[in-house]
Amino acid sequence: MTIVNIGTYPPKQCGIATFSLDLRNSIENSGRKVEIISVSDLSTTYQYGPEVKFNIRQEEKQDYYQAAKFINNRPEIKLVVIQHEYGIYGGPDGDYILSLAKRLIKPYIVITHTVLPSPKRHPQSVLHRLCSGAAAAVCMTKRSARLLTDIYGTPPHLIKVISHGVPDFKLNNSDELKQKYGLLSSTIISTFGLIGPGKGLELGIKALVPILKDYPDTIYLILGQTHPVLKQREGESYRLMLANLVNELGLQKHVCFVNKYLNDKELNDYLSLTD
Template identity: 30%
Template sequence: MRVADPGSTCRVAAIDEPTVLRPYGSEVRWRIRQGDVDSYRAAARSINASNADAVNVQHEFGLYGSWTEPTFTRGRWIEGGYDDHLRPFLEVLTKPVVTTMHTVLPRPSPSMRGAVRAIAELSNEVIVMAATAVDILTTEYGITTPLRVIHHGMPTIEPHGRHRFKAKLGVQGRTIVSTFGLVDPRKGLQYMIEAMPEVVSRHPDALYLIAGQTHPDLVRAQGEQYRKGLVTQARLQGMEDHVAFIDQYMSQRDIIELLLATDVYVTPYLDPNQITSGTLSSALGAGKAVVSTRYLHASEALSDGRGVLVDFRDPGQLGRAVVSILDDPVAKRSLERAAFAYAKDATWPRAAESRSAAGREPHPHRRGRDPLPPRAGGDVGLQRRGGPGRRRGGTAAPCR
């Protein structure tokens, strides 16, 4: 934002887990304890008293509420629901607010639908990251206010240096298939590992690189059980020389260098409702040929010849798709060019310009809310902060 608008000053309201206390830099002005409704209200009152021009909320359901389990009471089941903590914050807040929704789920429960409708009612503007999200919010949530689409941002990447970065990673001479991000079962990595024998039968130098730490929530619950299972799977398939893990926090530079070394990028994810993927956005920004399952973001971003879509949990399709790209250099180059052209307007500087414009254009006055100023010189970002590999404020940092 500061690059797009050098006159702006950004301050952060950090959302922390209930039992965690982190040291922050001077950019963090407020702290919110996740799950504590009074903490959200207190932060809103403090922001109201500040000189902030506007508030930028990065929304993920897990950050701003909790789910209750179904209960059996007096002989019948009571449906569980979503307990929304953002609404109390927005009801107290008097500053103008722009809310970016990182997750938009089809077929919402009544409580989730109510939470999203409250966001639309109490925000000066709502931003989503895919046109598909506009359709879902309009048809399934009944949102009638205008919505702005700003695609998931990504670093500015020049798609050159494949051989140089392969050498830096120590994989020179190999054909690299890769996936990066926090490792957990929802990524479907086991299906790409299962697909590797077919890839290797056609391209004996192929190597599938899985980069990133295990999701911290999974580590707390199960330790490294899932990662160990992937290692065992590769060994039992005789793929020890064709599947490798980079088990470390991936900095932005690490991610860019991995992508530039990659021949085919794969997102074999299992959630059909995933509306945004930071890893997919970054791969497109690096001009990669991409193979992906048909989750919502991928179905939109990889349409019109920008990638190859396959069914969920189908290693045969994954393997054949990767082989078809590697077998045809002309088609591979066409995919790479189409991906880079699609993503060039979503680089972080371009995305920041679009978000800055959202704060300068006139917007309707919402109930209990000041209108956005003609030009906001400073704002507040409401987001979750965390250590390496943690999701921050609903954005993919490092990735989803």
């Protein structure tokens, strides 16, 4: 039995790509074979591993048709997993993925990463139609499950809640890591992940003001680069807004931007030194 995962995939640097890799590794550890259909933006050429059997160019609608044909012509493929996140697929609100899904003769599962509580009409329709044709729809919280039913019309019997996993990190010595990163004698708060307006990081920055009255040695680490889709569309406008806010509040010594995509070792280090 072969399972196909559709979504972004490393070396692309985004959360869904990492999720796809981790999911593949976990399923293969249980004895199942997983192949990848990657989705690539046009701005970068990616050198994929041999597990990537087909690549969809994000805005090339014909690629979605060909991907469905590729899957249907492979009798050993028994299940398709579609990662759904805004900004991955081409077309208005990513609706090109529907061109693929409706042509599949194999069952597919949708893994929903963002379930908007107040979507506009078209993105609501895209996710509704995608989930309506699925054998199952996976979400990561009970609230998302309610939204899938109430807002997107997904039948409750199709919905499975599977909490988001995390890497199996080992907790390392905090003081040693603080010394390594030049943070010794500081109380560390951290936020990690790709940066975008939906994260509400400005709220964390503003919250530092009262915190510093009682904990004057506090440093807030904002770990991660701007989401590549957001950066392509808007540049670094959100990060610059955050930096300006830090300057306005006089928090230059208490907020540190680590502007890079963290690998697992780096993330393990920063989480270990976080108080």
